[in-house]
Amino acid sequence: MGDIEGSxxxxxxxxxxxxxxxxxxxxxxxxxxxxxxxxxxxxxxxHKAKVFKIFSFANPHMRTFHLSWISFFTCFxxxxxxxxxxxxxxxxLNLTKSDIGNAGVASVSGSIFSRLVMGAxxxxxxxxxxxxxxxxxxxxxxxxxxFVNSAGGYxxxxxxxxxxxxxxxxxxxxxxxxxxSKIIGLVNGTAAGWGNMxxxxxxxxxxxxxxxxxxxxxxxxxxWRIAFFFPGWLHVITGILVLTLGQDLPDGNLGAxxxxxxxxxxxxxxxxxYAVTNYRTWIFVLLYGYSMGVELSTDNVxxxxxxxxxxxxxxxxxxxxATFGMANLVARPFGGYSSDVAARYFGMRGRLWVxxxxxxxxxxxxxxxxxxxxxxxxxxxxxxxxxxxxAACGATFGIIPFISRRSLGIISGLTGAGGNFGSGxxxxxxxxxxxxxxxxxxxxxxxxxxxxxxxxxLVYFPxxxxxxxxPSKDAVKSxxxxxxxxxxxxxxxxxxxxxxxxxxxxNSRSERGKRIASAPTPPNTxxxxx
Amino acid sequence: LLINFAVLKGGEDxxxxxxxxxxxxxxxxxxxxxxxxxxxxxxxxxxxxxGWRKTVDDLKKDRTCQHKIVARPYNPANNTAQSHEWxxxxxxxxxxxxxxxxxxxxxxxxVAYGQxxxxxxxxxxxxxxxxxxxxxxxxxxxxxFSVFSVVSLFGFFYNEKRNAKRPQ
Numbered sequence: 001m002g003d004i005e006g007s008x009x010x011x012x013x014x015x016x017x018x019x020x021x022x023x024x025x026x027x028x029x030x031x032x033x034x035x036x037x038x039x040x041x042x043x044x045x046x047h048k049a050k051v052f053k054i055f056s057f058a059n060p061h062m063r064t065f066h067l068s069w070i071s072f073f074t075c076f077x078x079x080x081x082x083x084x085x086x087x088x089x090x091x092x093l094n095l096t097k098s099d100i101g102n103a104g105v106a107s108v109s110g111s112i113f114s115r116l117v118m119g120a121x122x123x124x125x126x127x128x129x130x131x132x133x134x135x136x137x138x139x140x141x142x143x144x145x146x147f148v149n150s151a152g153g154y155x156x157x158x159x160x161x162x163x164x165x166x167x168x169x170x171x172x173x174x175x176x177x178x179x180x181s182k183i184i185g186l187v188n189g190t191a192a193g194w195g196n197m198x199x200x201x202x203x204x205x206x207x208x209x210x211x212x213x214x215x216x217x218x219x220x221x222x223x224w225r226i227a228f229f230f231p232g233w234l235h236v237i238t239g240i241l242v243l244t245l246g247q248d249l250p251d252g253n254l255g256a257x258x259x260x261x262x263x264x265x266x267x268x269x270x271x272x273x274y275a276v277t278n279y280r281t282w283i284f285v286l287l288y289g290y291s292m293g294v295e296l297s298t299d300n301v302x303x304x305x306x307x308x309x310x311x312x313x314x315x316x317x318x319x320x321x322a323t324f325g326m327a328n329l330v331a332r333p334f335g336g337y338s339s340d341v342a343a344r345y346f347g348m349r350g351r352l353w354v355x356x357x358x359x360x361x362x363x364x365x366x367x368x369x370x371x372x373x374x375x376x377x378x379x380x381x382x383x384x385x386x387x388x389x390x391a392a393c394g395a396t397f398g399i400i401p402f403i404s405r406r407s408l409g410i411i412s413g414l415t416g417a418g419g420n421f422g423s424g425x426x427x428x429x430x431x432x433x434x435x436x437x438x439x440x441x442x443x444x445x446x447x448x449x450x451x452x453x454x455x456x457x458l459v460y461f462p463x464x465x466x467x468x469x470x471p472s473k474d475a476v477k478s479x480x481x482x483x484x485x486x487x488x489x490x491x492x493x494x495x496x497x498x499x500x501x502x503x504x505x506x507n508s509r510s511e512r513g514k515r516i517a518s519a520p521t522p523p524n525t526x527x528x529x530x
Numbered sequence: 531l532l533i534n535f536a537v538l539k540g541g542e543d544x545x546x547x548x549x550x551x552x553x554x555x556x557x558x559x560x561x562x563x564x565x566x567x568x569x570x571x572x573x574x575x576x577x578x579x580x581g582w583r584k585t586v587d588d589l590k591k592d593r594t595c596q597h598k599i600v601a602r603p604y605n606p607a608n609n610t611a612q613s614h615e616w617x618x619x620x621x622x623x624x625x626x627x628x629x630x631x632x633x634x635x636x637x638x639x640x641v642a643y644g645q646x647x648x649x650x651x652x653x654x655x656x657x658x659x660x661x662x663x664x665x666x667x668x669x670x671x672x673x674x675f676s677v678f679s680v681v682s683l684f685g686f687f688y689n690e691k692r693n694a695k696r697p698q
Contacts, residue, residue, distance in 0.1 A: 087582070091623035092663050096579035129687070136683040140676030146668050219541075219620040221663025229675070236679045243686050308582050434579045 039250065047250035048180045052187050060247050064178045067238075067246050068171040069191040071131050074238045075164035076198025077205070078142045078231035079107055080325075082158060084203045084303040084318040085210060085224045089154070092221040099151035101432025104300040107158040108423040111165035115416055118169035119409070126248035127174035131167055136239035138164040142232040146225040164235075168416060171195060177249055185336070185401065189394055193332035196390070199299040200325020205230070207318035266406065266497075274487045275407035281414060283455045284400060288415045289422020290452040291359050291392035294366065294445060296423035298389075299325055301431050302382070305438045310375045320379055327386040334387075335394025347513030348402065348464035352456055355395040356467065359453040362388025366446030370439045389449075402461070402508060405501040406487040464511050471512075480505035540660040541620040547599060549631045549644065550611035562641055563604045563633040568614065569595035571645070573655045576625035589640055595630055597622055604633065624660040 033042045033050065040058030041049045049061035056062040082089060086100060093099075114134070122130040141160035148154050172188050179187045209230045213223040275281055303321035306312055312320070335358060342350030365385035372378035396415070403411055426448070430441035460466035462477040472478045484505040488498040538545065547568055551560050571594045577583045585594045600614045628647040632640050647654045 090580075090582070091621075092660070094624050097581060098579060132683060132686075136679045139679040143672040143676045146664065146672045149662060149664070219661065219663065221621065221661055222665060222668065225663055225668055229671070232675060236675070236682075239679070239683065243683075434581060437581065 044180050048178055050180045052183050060250055061178045064174055067242050068174050069194045071135055071238045071242055072167045072171045072195030073198035074234045075167045076195060077202040079162050079165055080199045080202045080299045081206050081231045083300050084206050084321060086304045087307050088220050088224045093151060093154055095151050097434045098432050101427055103155040103158045104427045105424045106155050107162040108296050108420045110159050110162035112417045112420045114163040114166035115169050118166040122170055122173045127170045128246045128248045131170035132239050132242045134164055134167055135235050139232050139235035142228055142235060145228040189333055189336045193328045196328040197326050200322045203303050203318045204322035207315040271407045271410055274404060275410040278404055280403045280459050281411050283459055284415050285418030286452055287456060288396055288419045290449045291389050292419030293422025293426055294449055295389050297426045301438060324382055324386045328390050331387045331390035332394040335391030336398050339395040339398030343511060345513055348461055348511040351399050352459055352467045355392060356453060356456045358388055358395055359392035360450050362392055363446045363449030366449055367443045370443030405484050405504045480508050537657045537659055538618050540618050540622050540658055544615050544617050546613055546615045547629055548611050548613035560606045562635040564636045565601055565634045566604045566631055567601045568599040568631045570597035570599055570627050571595035571630050573626040573628055574651055618658055620661050622658050622660055626655050626657050628655050
């Protein structure tokens with residue numbers, strides 16, 4: 001569509017190459033507005049919104065945004081609902097430290113698989129039903145907590161509830177049907193960050209619900225079970241809202257989604273191949289395991305840690321633990337924003353440095369958290385740790401879109417799975433055994449964060465450089481086109497399947513930082529006009 | 531201290547605890563005792579792999595005795611055996627226990643103690659079987675809400691599919 005000269009979207013007028021990846025809106029020359037459409041927000045030719053108005057609930061775009069992040073938030077609330085109540089649950093079910101640790105691992109493991117399946121479900125049923133199905137079918141698993149009698153039952157239920165974290169996929173998928181790709185970065189980052197906040201909110205709310213139920217006359221061993229009805233009902237209510245208020249597409253038509261032919265169907269195996277053979281994919285899978293992964297692990301252990309180490313009341317420990325997760329409100333977007341600012345001056349090299357700095361600082365503060373002996377110091381260390389880790393998550397997704405154009409979806413999925421895997425591994429190694437105190441576990445986790453962040457120094461883009469090396473001087477290899485076109489073989493190039501990648505390559509020249517003006521004309525690119 | 535030895539049910543069974551000053555100690559030892567607090571303490575077997583019940587020498591950090599049975603003021607002039615009947619509370623977890631009585635002085639500092647078991651905490655232990663915390667009402671509500679969730683989802687889905695098939 002954009003290849004024909006003169007057609008909407010082909011003009012490069014006004015494009016300076018310095019546009020932010022994260023932007024609140026897309027200006028008209030870059031993406032033309034469809035003036036015939038009657039939506040509350042300006043839309044492009046596919047009727048995707050070009051503007052992100054956070055506090056609006058306008059149907060369908062902003063309403064979808066809110067339904068989406070709220071459903072993801074709900075699943076975070078239920079997945080981590082047990083964490084602040086562990087001091088009560090461990091007495092009721094006679095749990096040992098390894099029982100508690102294993103259940104924590106189970107709670108994040110289920111979604112490794114469910115996230116992979118969710119993409120296919122969204123393709124089949126649409127994101128609205130994908131989200132509603134997951135959230136309403138996992139509501140019974142939350143209600144099931146009331147039946148649990150043993151360590152095994154506790155683990156099984158936490159595992160099943162954890163499947164619901166696949167709403168991350170439906171959330172991001174749904175956003176991409178509603179928002180133009182030029183602002184999708186910020187939209188998805190905000191939705192993901194606000195959803196993650198659920199892990200913090202739950203630490204605050206569950207002890208409060210528990211206290212209320214106890215005051216109403218229940219014993220402690222019954223009150224925690226009844227408290228789980230709260231996240232259970234959140235699932236049901238959010239599911240019903242999604243079903244009744246949501247729609248798959250701006251125009252509301254699910255059938256059209258399946259008939260969309262303008263995006264050339266790519267071969268799954270090829271897309272997978274280019275994802276797994278790109279070494280950068282695996283570096284970021286590891287890195288995300290030590291930013292998002294440690295965030296999830298901390299969500300699971302931090303309330304119990306403060307309760308035991310500093311002899312706090314259950315809801316005080318909950319309040320402190322909540323600030324960890326709630327920092328996502330600003331910390332994750334801050335990470336993405338810092339990445340963008342660095343890219344403006346230093347290009348991709350700046351993005352890599354920002355990621356390394358933020359994540360390593362997070363690790364350092366985590367080490368301090370485990371060693372802090374007084375409550376004020378521990379809280380300070382925890383807050384700084386949360387900012388470091390969550391900003392690193394945001395900064396990671398400032399880089400991921402540039403690793404590959406063809407395999408972006410799979411790489412994002414693999415990275416997300418890496419986060420959960422890192423969380424499971426960390427909980428297993430540091431928080432499941434009595435031979436290591438939770439305090440020592442936190443410090444060692446911090447050391448591991450610093451170590452596992454080092455591989456980012458190995459990431460190198462020939463066209464932009466790496467942390468320590470400048471871009472290649474080779475006239476061909478130093479072009480963005482060469483990098484992105486290398487994901488297509490000659491046959492595919494003959495068929496012109498790589499045109500979208502070339503266009504992306506042109507737009508990605510902003511990752512050169514201040515050197516854009518001196519970017520050489522890439523040789524061998526087919527000119528758009530005679 | 532004397533107790534009945536059996537598996538006690540939380541919320542139902544009673545323990546009768548009797549305590550008094552050991553008559554063999556020198557006279558005047560108990561002059562600083564102001565309060566006696568009797569507590570339920572975890573036996574070593576229930577502390578395994580559970581760091582939140584750890585025995586630590588520093589009493590401020592010791593987590594062995596977490597459940598208070600009774601607190602009574604102590605009068606050295608009247609140091610005959612005292613006793614108290616206590617119903618095992620419903621928030622006492624399933625575990626193996628012994629009982630300890632701490633004597634506190636006027637500054638709330640522990641100055642002496644006695645316990646129902648030996649120094650190694652291996653003899654004369656008893657078990658408590660806690661309440662499960664489950665109720666038939668809670669279980670029923672759980673099932674009803676779950677069924678509601680599944681039925682409303684599929685109901686909505688089939689309804690929408692049916693409406694879509696109907697000619698517009």
